[in-house]
Amino acid sequence: MPRLWDISPPVREGAPVFPGDTPYGQRWAASIAxxxxxxxxxxxxxxxxxxxxxxxxxxxxxxxxxxxxxLDPYLGPCRVVHAIARGPLVTWEHIAHAVHALPPRVLVRTYQRAPVDRWDPQLAAFAPETIERLADAGVRLVGIDTASIDPADSKTLDSHQVIRRRGLRVLENLVLDEVPEGDYELIALPLKLVTADASPVRAVLRELT
Incomplete structure (x- = not known):
């Protein structure tokens, strides 16, 4: 069987969220008795x-x-690119070693070890110019292993605005710690939340055969 990499962080009480956002909470409405x-x-x-x-x-x-x-952007050929500890913004130079013949989906690893139990105000993000060049190369979805494709303190969300203008889709908060650079099949389908601004996904990568 092709190998699967689960690239989703654990979701539980205490899972980090943007300051002021609603944290995960769970209570029992009914219990076996x-x-x-x-x-x-x-x-x-x-x-x-x-x-x-x-x-x-x-x-x-x-x-x-x-x-x-x-749903098509969230399912199909994908490349994982490492740009670990390269600074606050992922520039084209940080990923240029892996951009030949790109598939339609690109996920970038910036952490050596993703902080799945704490909020990171210094999270790495995409430079807007990097998103532009990925779109020029035919990429339809970009993903990152941080909480946002823009800096945590950004009020203009420049990379999100490039995504909006170029019609790309985005995945955030991935965990790519154990994933080698290379090509995979991405499976990360959002829920059919018909009025929501986002959706949790169970993101996995499948080995190509």
């Missing part, structure tokens, strides 16, 4: 908890919600 045959939980969370797909509605007041998006 005499007269009750099941456990049923109630969840509260931001759709940006864990690995997630941003929808255009997240960064464009007239953008599509996540549940109406075409």
């Amino acid at each position: 005499p007269g009750c045959p099941v456990n049923v939980s109630t969840l509260t969370l931001s759709p940006h908890v864990g690995a997630h797909a941003d929808a255009p509605l997240h960064y464009d007041p007239d953008g599509q919600p996540v549940g109406t998006l075409d």
Whole structure:
């Protein structure tokens, strides 16, 4: 069987979120007991908890919600590129070694070890020019192993605005610690949340055969 890499961080109480965003919470609405045959939980969370797909509605007041998006960008050939500890912005020079004949999906690893249990205010992000050049190369989806493709303190969201203008899709909060550079099949389908600005995904990479 082809090998699978689970590139989703754990989602649980204490999972990091942007300051001010809704953290993950869970309570039991029903518990197995005499007269009750099941456990049923109630969840509260931001759709940006864990690995997630941003929808255009997240960064464009007239953008599509996540549940109406075409699923094709989230499934198919993908390249993982390492740009580990290269500074606050991933520039074209940081990924130029791996951009020959790019598939339509590119995921960039910036952490040596992703901080799955803490918020990182110094997270690495994409330089907007990098997104432009990836779009020029035919890339339809970009992903990163940090909480945002823009710096945590950005108020202009320049890379998100390039994504909006060029019609790309984005995955954030991936965990690429164990994934070698190379080509894979990406499977990271968002939920059909028809009015939401994002959706959690269970993101996996499958070995190509």
